[in-house]
Amino acid sequence: MSSLSPGQCFTLATIMEATAPKPGNVHRGSDFEDLSYPDFVVAASLTGPRLDADTALPVGQTILNAVQTTRAAVGTNTNLGTLLLVVPLAKVPRELPLAAHVGEVLRQLTPEDACQVYAAINHAHPGGMGRVDDGDLAAEPPADLIAAMRLAAERDMVARQYATDFADIFETVVPLMAAAIGQGPDLLAAIVHVHVQLMARFPDSLIARRCGAEIAKQSSVRAHRILDSGQPGDDAYDYGLSDLDFWLRGDGHRRNPGTTADLVAAGLFVALRDGIIEPPFRLARLD
Numbered sequence: 150m151s152s153l154s155p156g157q158c159f160t161l162a163t164i165m166e167a168t169a170p171k172p173g174n175v176h177r178g179s180d181f182e183d184l185s186y187p188d189f190v191v192a193a194s195l196t197g198p199r200l201d202a203d204t205a206l207p208v209g210q211t212i213l214n215a216v217q218t219t220r221a222a223v224g225t226n227t228n229l230g231t232l233l234l235v236v237p238l239a240k241v242p243r244e245l246p247l248a249a250h251v252g253e254v255l256r257q258l259t260p261e262d263a264c265q266v267y268a269a270i271n272h273a274h275p276g277g278m279g280r281v282d283d284g285d286l287a288a289e290p291p292a293d294l295i296a297a298m299r300l301a302a303e304r305d306m307v308a309r310q311y312a313t314d315f316a317d318i319f320e321t322v323v324p325l326m327a328a329a330i331g332q333g334p335d336l337l338a339a340i341v342h343v344h345v346q347l348m349a350r351f352p353d354s355l356i357a358r359r360c361g362a363e364i365a366k367q368s369s370v371r372a373h374r375i376l377d378s379g380q381p382g383d384d385a386y387d388y389g390l391s392d393l394d395f396w397l398r399g400d401g402h403r404r405n406p407g408t409t410a411d412l413v414a415a416g417l418f419v420a421l422r423d424g425i426i427e428p429p430f431r432l433a434r435l436d
Contacts, residue, residue, distance in 0.1 A: 151421055151422055151423065151424045151427065153421055153422070154201050155200055155201060155204070155239035155243075155422070156196075156197035156198055156199070156200040156201030156202075156239075157197060157201075157421075158197075158239075158418050158421040158422045159193070159196065159197045159200050159231075159235055159239065159418060160193045160194060160196070160197030160198075161197075161417075161421055161430070162231075162235070162414050162415075162417035162418040162420075162421055163189065163192070163193040163196075163197075163227075163228060163231055163414050164189070164190055164193045164194075165336065165337075165340060165417050165430075166231075166340065166410055166413050166414040166417055167186060167189035167190065167193070167227075168186075168337060169336075169337040169340035169341050169344070169413075170337065170341060171340065171341050171344040171406075171409075171410060171413070172341075172344070172345070172348075172390055172393045172394035172397055172406070173368075173393070173394060173397025173398060173402075173404060173405050173406045174344075174405060174406065174407070174410050175188075175189065179398075181402050181405075182402075183225065184225055184227070188223040188225060188227050189227045189228075191222050191223050192218075192219040192222055192223050192227040192228055193227075193228070195218055195219070195222045196215045196218050196219055196222075196228060196232075199214055199215050199218045200215060200235075200236070200239055203215075207258075207259070207261070207262055207265075208236055208237055208240055208254065208258060208262050208266075209258070209259075209261060209262030209263065209264065209265030209266045209269075209294075210261075210262075210265050211236050211239075211240075212232050212233060212236050212265065212266055212269045213265040213266070213268055213269040213272070215228075215232050215236070215269075216228075216229060216232060216269040216272050216273045217269075217272060219273070220272060220273065226273040226274060226275055228414075229269070229270065229273040229275050230275075230307050230407065230408060230410075230411030231410075231411045231414040231415065232269075233266070233307050233411075234307060234310060234315075234318070234411055234412070234414070234415035234418075235414070235415055235418050237251055237254045237255060237311075237315070238251055238315070238318075238415070238418060238419065238422070239418075240254045241253075241254060243422075247315075247319070247419060247422070247423065248315070248319040251314060251315050252314040255295060255311060255314065256295075258294050258295060260290075260291075260292040260293075262294055263290045263291050263292065263293065263294035263297065264290045266290075266294055267290035268290075294311070295311055295312065298311035298312050299311075299312040304354065304357065304358075305354045305358075305408070306351055306353075306354045306408050306411075306412060307354070307408060307411060310415075317351070317412070318412070318415050318416060318419065319419075321347070321350065322343070322347065322412050322413070322415065322416035322419075323416050323419050323420065323425070325343045325346050325347070325416070326339070326340075326343050326413075326416040326417065326419075326420050326425065327420065327425050329342045329343050329346075330420070330425065330426060336426070336430070338381050338382075340413060340417070341381070341390070342381050343413055343416065344406075344409055344410070344413050345372050345375055345376060345390070345393075346372075346376065347409050347412055347413065348368060348369055348372035348406055348409050349369055349372035349373045349375075349376055350369075351369070351409070351412075352365035352366050352368065352369040353365050353368055353369075353406040353407070353408050353409050354408035355405060355406065355407040355408045356368055356403075356404050356405070356406055356408075359403045359404075359405075360400070360403055360404060364404065368393075368396075368397065368404060368406060371389075371392075371393050371396065372393065374389060375389035375390055375393060
């Protein structure tokens, strides 16, 4: 198990995720008009210490404090989805295995946690939330946050983790991350490959909210084609990755696969916390 604190794991995970040149996302070689790579680095650097300072606080208050820290630092939302995923994981005592005990954290959530999580979501102003009949974020917060997450689980991969004790993180994301990291020294290439694999398996929730289910399905099909074309470093794979990146960045970046990035960041948090990724950290080879 790593000696890193939960906050340090969060900071490193979110910087690693943002640095990797994942198709359709902000990274060190590509900004959006209203969101930049430095925004992610600044938010990660300030929010990690906030998580460590709030170790004894409940899940909801910790998420709200971290979102407020991010918003005050960069004036935009860089990490809401990642915080929603990571904070329950960070509340598991370090001596206990995450997969076996995150459910205990979730079952201890209170109506106050629900109020604070809803406040955090509204404070972050995430894009593409839309309106629904049950559990809408513009309505009164529910007494039972997990029940609300179950209502959203079919349309939102972050909500689905709350409804399933983070099954996708432990059964899919972390194994893919461990396998990709084990294949070579280039951590950024491994992160990108996991991102593409997740896009292929799970149509991105943010794309679906902004552009509709059919466009999200198209993004998944395109990711499948890359995986079918070969391995990272193969010409066909790299050309496919470039084409996917170009397509995702069309339509004013509305096809940004942001939920997939949140899943990647959560997987990196687990990998850092459990020693799958260990120092010294070398993000990429210098060719």
